[in-house]
Amino acid sequence: MKILDSNELNTGPAQPPIQPLLITGANGTLGRAFQRICAIRGIETVALGRKELDITDPQSVERALTQYNPWAVVNTAGYVKVDEAETDFARCYRENTTGAAILAAACAYRDLHFLTFSSDLVFDGNKSAAYVESDTPRPLNVYGNSKRLAERDVLQCMSNALVVRTSAFFGPWDEYNFVYNALKAGQQKQAFEAADDVLISPTYVPDLVNVALDLLIDEERGVWHLANQGAYTWADLARLAADMGGMDTSFVTPRSMQTFGLAATRPAYSVLGSRQGNLLPSVEHRLHGCVNEIMHVLRTTPEEPMAVAS
Secondary structure, rough: OOOOOOHHHHOOOOOOOOOOEEEEEEOOOHHHHHHEEEEEEEEEEEEOOOOOOOOOOOHHHHHEEEEEEEEEEEEOOOOOOOOOHHOHHHHHHHHHHHHHHHHHHHHHHHOOEEEEEEEEEHHHOOOOOOOOOOOOOOOHHHHHHHHHHHHHHHHHHOOEEEEEOOOOHHHOOOOEEEEEEHHHHHHOOOOOOEEOOOOOOOOOOHHHHHHHHHHHOOOEEEEOOOOEEEEHHHHHHHHHHHHOOOOOHHHHHOOOOHHHOOOOOOOEEEEOOOOOOOOOOEEEEEEHHHHHHHHHHHOOOOOOOOOOOO
């Protein structure tokens, strides 16, 4: 067998550069998760934060798409402070609604695939069975309405866009989620207050990202619901996680949502189901592994005073 030297290896035709997947919102929970899972799956990515890409500025979007020439865009950027949105509504609509529509229009013009995320908070909770994709959104708060309008505007700009509605995140990779904070409170033997009169679909971030990527690659379109199967109150979820972590669950203090005095009204029921197919496993199945990973982190991290939850 002939071994080629470096000169011979370089004589072939130049290979075109690999088009990356462009991820907006690089520094958020979902943006970081996409970067991590794409690296595991061997998907080339470019992840941009607000300083590199302002999704509310068409010129900034155009510059990024020209520079990186992606095959698809995943939008994980946006305004996430549900209660602050009630008074900071102009910024919320700009980042959640206008920004998503600008990205969709730019992707449609360039014939790129586009994935963006919506929320269970587009629903009003006046249902006793899981919400499916065809149910009519009727949000109760500014954040939910910004997502409802984003869904409408994105799909008007780009009929083949993929819009994923999802619910409350939990996962092992950051401290900014409910399960982590519940387990931390239990480890520090502090009371942990949680609402016991609203039902949600807790969603394991790695599952969400993997399945959303699959749908994007398969060129699926329209609205899809992606959430792990099961309906839990926040207090149920905290107790279940604590029990899996080997803790006495008495530190979990159930309260009604109203007593927290939150600015934004939440639906009493926002469980997500799907007519497209239940693609994610049960909450309990995923919570076991997540709790083990979080407990390992908590046991190996120097203890710090825990901030009082708002």
